[in-house]
Amino acid sequence: MKRWFLPIVLLAVLLATVAQSGAQPKDTLVVALVSHAPVLDPHFHFERVGILVNINMFDSLLHKNTKLEYEPSLATSWKPLSDTQWEFKLRRGVKFHNGETMTAEDVKYSFERVLDQKKKSPQFGNIRAIKEVRIVSPDTIHIVTDKPFPLLLERLVFFPIVPKKHVEAVGDQAFGLSAPVGTGPWKFVEWKKDQLIRLEAFDQHWRGKPAFTHLVIRAIPEIATQIAELKTGGVDLIRNVSADLVPELKAHPQTYVSSAPILRTHYVHLDMRTEPFNKKLVRQAANYAIDREAIVQKMMAGLGRVVPTVVHPAAFGYDPSVTAYPFDPKKAKELLARAGYPNGVDITLHSAFVEFRPVFEAIGQMLTEVGIRTTTKMWDPGPAWNKFFQTEGKATHGYYGSWGYYSVFDAEAILHPLYHTEPGGWVGRHYIRVEGLDALIDQGKSTVDQAARKRTYSQILRLLKEEAPSVYLFHQFDTLGISKKVEYAARGDEWLWLFDGKPKR
């Protein structure tokens, strides 16, 4: 026995030394994401994980503060000149990471490389309404759109400006993989694919130097692993902490959580093509049957808020006078009977939203209790589900899922992708048969007169309440797990704007 003792102790000491060397110095902030985007070029992907990295390396014309109000960034001021033309004044003397000064040429070039259809940028659709970017003077540009484009400012909050000369010199591919250059708070050092992206503070950033000198973005796909890293100091910040893990991180001596309400809105869409949801009364019954408050409180630890309608309270176009269906199972049964189902009816609901399986099952149970006897069919997200639902539209009698607006705080960013029947509206293409809805959605985006748009959206929300094509449930909170060595707060747009991060003393 004694013979074994010494080597084991030595091994343990050795291992402990190795593990200690992994602890991070104080001027380094380590963030875990589930993956990296395919490229660091901010214009050639449209992945959340990529955007979160890009915003810390590149500036856009506009920025949003923690209250989600517009703030000057590379543009110092802006105003519409007409329904289809905007003027932007550019900040002077902004330096790129390679030392060059940003000019109006760089701004114009940034738009043009996304608008160039030969380059096939996945962000083309976001700004396709832009017809021309005109340089009026060295610090003034005009953006001309081919029709009124009310989402322009929202789109410009993530529209990074890249250095024309540098990009043309190294080429698009090298720019995205090994030589990204922006004007943002951190500059590129190294990228080990599927492992980490290493960034370093940019001394000449126009806002000043960020509090953390080194920023490391690790790719860790498994949330349990992320939590273990957070607890042991391997990373300082993780995203998407689910409700069941919150108490654990709150109780841990080295971690805390920070939550913010976000746009992601949950709903059940009802298939209006077939029995029984082709009847309005049954759709309304489904709306009365669900106790949304209980779901938020009991199943999500309060990390959510009931939504009265499809448009999020923080998004443009929300109308507080459109109220939620109350939880009223008696009324639901009554409506069901009036619709011709006094003995109830059998339906199947589908979902691929695996993280929220318990919520899905609770919805099924609540519907069953009023007589809409529901079988909940959970799918693995993947090709089979996409084929069944998205391309073939076979998910009768309904579907539970969510929409995150791509962080665009405007009714258009949910109404069109969900309900419009033209390409873009994948639920609309299969499920929704609401007379006049398409025309109203088109009308909502046909002007930049915000008052007129607001009236249109109110009309849409009232129509959606009456026709009840969907059951609107709640919007989520985003919860970050953060090391106590770091001071940072979750944002409503789910951005990780790490310039606001500070080391705690």
Next chain:
Amino acid sequence: MTALVIRRVIRLVVVLAGVSLVTFAILQVSGDPVALMMPEAPESDRAVLRETMGFNEPLPVQFVKFLGSTARGDFGNSFFHRAPAMPLVLERMPTTLLLTSLALLIAVVVAVPVGIYSAVRRGSLVDQTATLAVFLGQSMPVFWTGIMLILLFAVQWRLLPVSGWDSWAALVLPAITLGTFSAPLFLRIVRSSMLEVIGLDYVRTARAKGVSEWFVICRHALVNAALPLVTVIGLQFGLLLGGAIVTETVFAVPGVGRLIVGAIRQLDFPIVQAAVFLFASIIVLVNFTVDLLYLYLNPQIRVR
């Protein structure tokens, strides 16, 4: 002997052709690939893509073309990475091979001596513990083993890093996790085949000659008991590659497994096809090598 090797080579080619057919089918069974690639595009745009990708041609024609490009190692461009698929897979292959080889090494190094000891000292405490460990090891799914090891060694005792791949210490837990997946089977094989040969006449004869017990076990018994182990190692290699997919995800190892998981989620078929083809080819080649090794290890097969 030569004829036998030639027969095996022919079989190898046939199997590889079968592998290509399966790889080709992956895309076909998932429905209309064009609809999956551009779910929101109008039909006119889809028709253009169908034309340029050659999806409008009859299936046999598509398959022959696919065989041709497969032979050149060309699986097309990854939709997600916008770069040729095969190089993306190949650049991550050394990581996965290192992980699986370490796991295999750990499994063999643990299983062989313990297996021999259990067989020789049948019913001893070591044997009984080993039987229990085999039972446990086989019932634990890889991701669970991984998370438990992280909780114990990284979170509780702080001996090893939780995840990553940038130091030797980081390799330890993933390799043990994956090794735990194979070791029980090896141990059982070694134990049972040792038990089988230990009772045979020639072992008794060897003992009767008066050579040391150690020499009897290693020189006479083990050589004959090793044959089934070699087969199983060959077969296990494929399973280990599968297990690597889960292990890499749990420990954030930058290998092919994670690339595949991501590609499946993003419907990135070129990557899936390239990786499946590569994995299948490796498994086929490993088994081919095992076959040849057999000829070397067991003279009886050579004669037959």
